Amino acid sequence: MWEVLLRLSRLIDIVSRRVGLAARWLVLVAVIVSAGNASVRYLFSTSSNAWLEMQWYLFAAVFLLCSPYTLLLNEHVRIDVLTGGLSQRGAALLDILGGLFFLLPMSILIMMLSWPMFMDSYMRHELSTDAGGLIRWPVKLLIPVGFFLLSLQGVSEIIKRCAFLAGVAPFPISTHDAQTEEIKELVDSVEKGVKR
Template sequence: MKLLLTISRWIDALNTVVGRAVTWLVLVVAVVSAGNAVMRKLFSLSSNAWLELQWYLFGAIFLLAAGYTFLRNEHVRVDVLSQKLPERAQVGIEIFGVLFFLLPAACLVFWLSIPFFWESWITHELSSNTEGLIRWPAKLLIPVGFALLILAGLSHLVKCIGFLRGQCPNPMQVSSGKSDEEALVEDILAAQRQAGLEQQEQGR
């Protein structure tokens, strides 16, 4: 079990590195989108290549960050009923869901996406749009993204079993602390309160 938990930490580290790197693509997408809009409105210039780049980047964000999102327990979860159950029962349901829903579905998409990408690669498939981009990088995102999700699912499964055996913390509580957004809001509110106190002192 210790070996499996070590492998789980390596997988989590991989998904963390990829997930944090992918977050920067949000900025890239915003810049590309804004640039397209400015060029089209001000100079009447447009390019399908830049439009398709936006779609590729969006796909990269969605697919490559899936494993990281699962790692942080920030995916959509329907757990209205399971929240009322004991902690160990919740983890048992989680193991069932990973084994019979997440992994089979992710493995199926991964397997089917390989020939989908390979055909695009060997034929040097190009976009049907004028000035469009090559297609295989976008199609490669599918097996890579689902491979990361499968690894995240296996890591989560190991940690759930480790928790039931008393060898690691509950992995479903990884994100129980404050999110980055909540921390930012608290910092802003604290700064506003501090500014208000300083104004009051200056008014005395």
């Protein structure tokens, strides 16, 4: 049973990592859009609501699509006063309870409540009320998708911590180890690119 659950957890982790690594490039796109919009506004005294809306669409995408990756890296907000003095077993138990009673119910509820909002927007071809604004359904779709991915990652984290408590897996990766691993992956990908 644990082998199947840990394999599922690894699969979820791969999805969260790939989505997060891809979505983080949207920060660069947002900076370019923002700089371009500001430059056009100051140089030519003109602007477009579409570019302004694009900035917050990109911010929403980064926030919602990178949240599962943040949870995977153990970089999410936590109350260190509570977790700082706990043993690994205590921290794992606290994470399981937090996941089961707070993270998953909240994520699933937001996902369920936001789906009809997206569907309504999509069916009506909702447009921004601002002149020259963008269509609304793509940004509204990000809400259920982002919280679905966050729910999946929450399940993965619960599986890893339960496996640790059962003695069949090591304690889930620490923040420092995750950063070291990410830097190593980045260096490896750059080296592969240089060799080509």
